[in-house]
Amino acid sequence: MRNLSPVTYIVSITMVLLSIFMAIPALLYLGEADSNTTAFAYPALGIFIAASVGILLTRHRSHRLQPRYMFVLTVSSWLIISILCALPLYFSNLNLSMTDAIFESFSGITTTGSTVLSGLDTMSPDILLWRSIIQWMGGIGIIGMFVAVLPFLGIGGMRLFATESSEWTEKALPRMKSLSRGLLFVYCALTLACILIYWVSGMSLFNAVNHAFTTISTGGYSTSDQSMGQFNSNLILFEASIFMALGSMPFFLFVRELHGQHWVLFRDQQVRAFLGLLIAAALVMTVYRLWMHEEHPLGLFVSALFNVTSIVTTTGYASEDYLQWGSFTSVAFFFLTFIGGCSGSTSGGMKIFRFQLSFMVLKEQFRRLLHPRAVLTRNFNGRAVSDEIIASMIAYVFVFLMGMAVMTLGLSLMNVDLTTALTASITALTNVGPGLGPVIGPAGNFASLPDAAKWILSAGMILGRLELLSVIILFSPAFWRT
Amino acid sequence: MRNLSPVTYIVSITMVLLSIFMAIPALLYLGEADSNTTAFAYPALGIFIAASVGILLTRHRSHRLQPRYMFVLTVSSWLIISILCALPLYFSNLNLSMTDAIFESFSGITTTGSTVLSGLDTMSPDILLWRSIIQWMGGIGIIGMFVAVLPFLGIGGMRLFATESSEWTEKALPRMKSLSRGLLFVYCALTLACILIYWVSGMSLFNAVNHAFTTISTGGYSTSDQSMGQFNSNLILFEASIFMALGSMPFFLFVRELHGQHWVLFRDQQVRAFLGLLIAAALVMTVYRLWMHEEHPLGLFVSALFNVTSIVTTTGYASEDYLQWGSFTSVAFFFLTFIGGCSGSTSGGMKIFRFQLSFMVLKEQFRRLLHPRAVLTRNFNGRAVSDEIIASMIAYVFVFLMGMAVMTLGLSLMNVDLTTALTASITALTNVGPGLGPVIGPAGNFASLPDAAKWILSAGMILGRLELLSVIILFSPAFWRT
Numbered sequence: 001m002r003n004l005s006p007v008t009y010i011v012s013i014t015m016v017l018l019s020i021f022m023a024i025p026a027l028l029y030l031g032e033a034d035s036n037t038t039a040f041a042y043p044a045l046g047i048f049i050a051a052s053v054g055i056l057l058t059r060h061r062s063h064r065l066q067p068r069y070m071f072v073l074t075v076s077s078w079l080i081i082s083i084l085c086a087l088p089l090y091f092s093n094l095n096l097s098m099t100d101a102i103f104e105s106f107s108g109i110t111t112t113g114s115t116v117l118s119g120l121d122t123m124s125p126d127i128l129l130w131r132s133i134i135q136w137m138g139g140i141g142i143i144g145m146f147v148a149v150l151p152f153l154g155i156g157g158m159r160l161f162a163t164e165s166s167e168w169t170e171k172a173l174p175r176m177k178s179l180s181r182g183l184l185f186v187y188c189a190l191t192l193a194c195i196l197i198y199w200v201s202g203m204s205l206f207n208a209v210n211h212a213f214t215t216i217s218t219g220g221y222s223t224s225d226q227s228m229g230q231f232n233s234n235l236i237l238f239e240a241s242i243f244m245a246l247g248s249m250p251f252f253l254f255v256r257e258l259h260g261q262h263w264v265l266f267r268d269q270q271v272r273a274f275l276g277l278l279i280a281a282a283l284v285m286t287v288y289r290l291w292m293h294e295e296h297p298l299g300l301f302v303s304a305l306f307n308v309t310s311i312v313t314t315t316g317y318a319s320e321d322y323l324q325w326g327s328f329t330s331v332a333f334f335f336l337t338f339i340g341g342c343s344g345s346t347s348g349g350m351k352i353f354r355f356q357l358s359f360m361v362l363k364e365q366f367r368r369l370l371h372p373r374a375v376l377t378r379n380f381n382g383r384a385v386s387d388e389i390i391a392s393m394i395a396y397v398f399v400f401l402m403g404m405a406v407m408t409l410g411l412s413l414m415n416v417d418l419t420t421a422l423t424a425s426i427t428a429l430t431n432v433g434p435g436l437g438p439v440i441g442p443a444g445n446f447a448s449l450p451d452a453a454k455w456i457l458s459a460g461m462i463l464g465r466l467e468l469l470s471v472i473i474l475f476s477p478a479f480w481r482t
Numbered sequence: 483m484r485n486l487s488p489v490t491y492i493v494s495i496t497m498v499l500l501s502i503f504m505a506i507p508a509l510l511y512l513g514e515a516d517s518n519t520t521a522f523a524y525p526a527l528g529i530f531i532a533a534s535v536g537i538l539l540t541r542h543r544s545h546r547l548q549p550r551y552m553f554v555l556t557v558s559s560w561l562i563i564s565i566l567c568a569l570p571l572y573f574s575n576l577n578l579s580m581t582d583a584i585f586e587s588f589s590g591i592t593t594t595g596s597t598v599l600s601g602l603d604t605m606s607p608d609i610l611l612w613r614s615i616i617q618w619m620g621g622i623g624i625i626g627m628f629v630a631v632l633p634f635l636g637i638g639g640m641r642l643f644a645t646e647s648s649e650w651t652e653k654a655l656p657r658m659k660s661l662s663r664g665l666l667f668v669y670c671a672l673t674l675a676c677i678l679i680y681w682v683s684g685m686s687l688f689n690a691v692n693h694a695f696t697t698i699s700t701g702g703y704s705t706s707d708q709s710m711g712q713f714n715s716n717l718i719l720f721e722a723s724i725f726m727a728l729g730s731m732p733f734f735l736f737v738r739e740l741h742g743q744h745w746v747l748f749r750d751q752q753v754r755a756f757l758g759l760l761i762a763a764a765l766v767m768t769v770y771r772l773w774m775h776e777e778h779p780l781g782l783f784v785s786a787l788f789n790v791t792s793i794v795t796t797t798g799y800a801s802e803d804y805l806q807w808g809s810f811t812s813v814a815f816f817f818l819t820f821i822g823g824c825s826g827s828t829s830g831g832m833k834i835f836r837f838q839l840s841f842m843v844l845k846e847q848f849r850r851l852l853h854p855r856a857v858l859t860r861n862f863n864g865r866a867v868s869d870e871i872i873a874s875m876i877a878y879v880f881v882f883l884m885g886m887a888v889m890t891l892g893l894s895l896m897n898v899d900l901t902t903a904l905t906a907s908i909t910a911l912t913n914v915g916p917g918l919g920p921v922i923g924p925a926g927n928f929a930s931l932p933d934a935a936k937w938i939l940s941a942g943m944i945l946g947r948l949e950l951l952s953v954i955i956l957f958s959p960a961f962w963r964t
């Protein structure tokens with residue numbers, strides 16, 4: 001248990017930050033008619049006090065963390081924050097069940113954006129703002145974790161992105177701190193830019209703030225049941241596409257750009273493949289809809305670009321019910337749901353680089369079949385890709401697909417149909433948000449699913465957000481043997 | 483072109499054998515009222531003459547085959563035989579379109595068993611017998627290819643099963659011949675045993691022969707639209723389960739058993755996992771149906787065992803419409819469709835050993851996460867599993883999943899709905915037979931799909947049967963550079 005004191009310390013600090021964010025909706029809407037002041041204020045106060053006690057009790061202990069406690073820290077901090085974020089929703093005027101409040105909160109903090117709520121257009125603004133804040137916190141949380149924890153843990157091939165600064169030695173600490181400051185700056189700057197641009201393009205300030213929060217974090221919560229469709233503006237759809245794409249790029253590359261390494265972003269293999277995919281998929285869908293005798297090519301392209309970007313970046317906004325476009329686009333969105341953005345961003349999914357590595361292995365295989373004695377080396381962005389990285393990628397993909405199968409089977413036990421069960425599992429694990437079909441498609445929501453299904457999906461969202469292996473390893477007996 | 487003469491020689495010899503098999507239905511039903519004698523006799527004669535010319539022209543050439551021409555031989559021989567097998571169907575009294583005849587024939591020779599035909603119960607017996615013969619030939623064809631070609635090509639991790647005798651040197655030739663004789667003996671012996679057992683259990687001799695042919699080959703064609711449900715006998719369902727399972731085990735292990743290596747079959751890791759899976763899945767489904775208030779546990783178990791075995795072995799028989807059992811079983815059958823039997827058998831799918839290797843990599847990954855400096859070795863059935871084998875397995879899985887996505891997108895362009903498009907692609911690539919949903923589920927058939935969809939699926943069945951990579955490599959430009 002002594003080993004857990006650094007875990008307690010770091011979680012407590014995070015909780016203090018959380019309590020400050022939780023106070024914001026209370027203060028902003030203090031005294032207004034439909035506000036939920038106490039629903040925010042009491043939990044915020046309670047969290048602040050508990051966290052302060054936690055900090056006082058552990059501040060003099062050593063903060064050196066054994067590697068395996070990194071897993072405990074990661075999973076427990078995400079779980080605790082997720083549960084605490086649900087409190088204002090539970091105590092609010094929404095009269096949510098505990099299950100629904102937890103689902104909405106997990107969906108928020110993991111930037112999944114699946115919702116059990118409807119009637120967003122008439123909801124209290126403090127609740128809407130809180131949902132957006134949760135996603136915004138989740139976004140910066142995952143970026144920080146990517147830099148500080150995941151490559152160090154060597155999960156799912158992410159060691160590929162390890163730098164000297166992710167070695168967690170005393171020496172690397174100043175560099176790590178500087179990188180963290182840079183990431184926070186970029187995240188805030190992009191958010192501000194997005195707010196401004198949305199605002200001048202015709203959104204109210206309230207809508208601009210909320211949507212900027214959920215765009216940069218690729219979260220996808222909106223202030224209307226019609227999502228981004230409410231603004232009826234191709235300009236806004238186009239701007240949102242740009243900012244969702246920015247939120248899905250490796251943030252450490254932005255920091256490097258700021259430090260003078262120009263064009264590092266567009267020279268990155270992952271970023272190039274990501275942008276290429278967005279444009280190619282949007283063009284194909286546009287051509288398909290023109291072929292289906294729809295009109296206005298430019299409008300079709302913007303609509304396709306927006307919805308493709310929304311799914312590939314795992315944001316999950318919708319501008320319209322794209323399942324109405326035809327069988328081809330439904331199937332295309334099904335497969336696009338898996339892909340995800342770049343590693344090191346706020347987006348989820350399997351991540352572009354894993355597809356690139358797999359394709360690399362395939363090309364290598366062809367060469368080997370033709371020239372059995374050829375000596376081959378793989379590299380990605382100029383770095384050698386070891387067999388160990390490939391193996392850890394396979395482990396990730398295997399667990400992802402098994403997780404998808406187990407969750408789908410679990411949902412089907414509650415009599416959820418195949419399409420809903422399958423796409424709900426995928427959309428939870430990839431943190432995308434909407435599924436396919438009439439129930440949970442872009443025009444539906446998750447309210448009608450049975451409670452047990454919501455718990456399974458909440459677990460799936462956390463699993464997906466933490467790249468699965470860092471959670472599942474906690475269930476291996478070997479982990480708990482000294 | 484000179485390099486192609488050994489290809490021509492081997493294909494010609496195969497064609498002679500084919501013409502003999504094609505003559506059988508003509509001779510057996512000569513002069514009967516609804517027979518299609520000329521539809522069999524003329525193509526058989528034509529093939530025999532063409533093949534004889536081919537043999538005469540190439541018999542004095544060297545038969546040493548350059549490695550890369552193995553790919554050409556493999557793909558071209560399967561394609562040619564598939565097309566030739568369609569001739570009697572096309573010329574028969576069924577009045578099939580060319581597309582339907584090709585689809586039925588490709589589905590037969592690849593032992594997929596998807597059908598565009600209905601009214602099987604009243605169909606001319608020579609046609610029914612021919613469909614069964616096609617599948618039986620396809621079954622022994624794939625076993626032979628597994629031993630003689632695939633491990634040598636090093637595709638999809640199959641080098642794991644390479645023995646000295648798969649090195650294709652002059653020295654290994656006698657051993658290879660002896661192994662081939664053993665395989666043929668085992669295949670015929672199992673077929674005979676299956677005929678006998680079906681016969682004494684109440685099938686007519688005609689039905690016993692047809693179903694034995696399509697059981698051992700895990701093909702799944704039947705003589706009735708109700709498939710195995712026509713016999714209304716739990717005994718027959720149980721026997722079929724046993725023989726489908728036998729057809730899905732590595733045939734070279736049967737040969738080794740015959741040569742006195744006792745229990746080699748049940749000590750094999752792949753076989754154990756395969757049998758374990760069948761029993762576990764059947765038990766789970768039985769419990770599920772009891773929980774859903776159905777009655778007669780023993781009958782439910784036999785029914786579950788039969789249908790699970792039918793899907794996992796990629797036979798594709800049905801005894802009833804299992805999509806009526808509930809959402810859970812539909813989802814379970816969806817995932818079972820991927821798995822497939824053992825490598826080295828007549829069954830298709832991704833094959834059990836690939837799941838075992840992936841699981842091995844995952845376990846290794848966990849150990850590495852906890853003990854970064856641990857030295858780990860993998861082995862399967864006592865053989866070391868190199869990184870090269872893992873890489874070739876990933877290449878296979880990646881191509882399989884990409885192929886599934888591309889085929890599904892292709893089908894959706896013809897306005898096929900998501901469930902039908904997705905499960906049709908999967909069932910074609912895995913050579914299972916039935917898909918899910920009302921159109922191509924166990925109670926439906928493939929007749930209503932658009933022609934272009936049937937061509938895509940025919941290509942998919944061949945791709946799946948030849949483990950994808952051996953076909954796709956022919957489309958790589960590097961292949962055709964000297």
Ligand SMILES: [K+]
Pocket residue numbers: 111112113114218219220314315316431432433
């Ligand atoms: K999302």
Ligand SMILES: [K+]
Pocket residue numbers: 593594595700701702796797798913914915
């Ligand atoms: K089959």
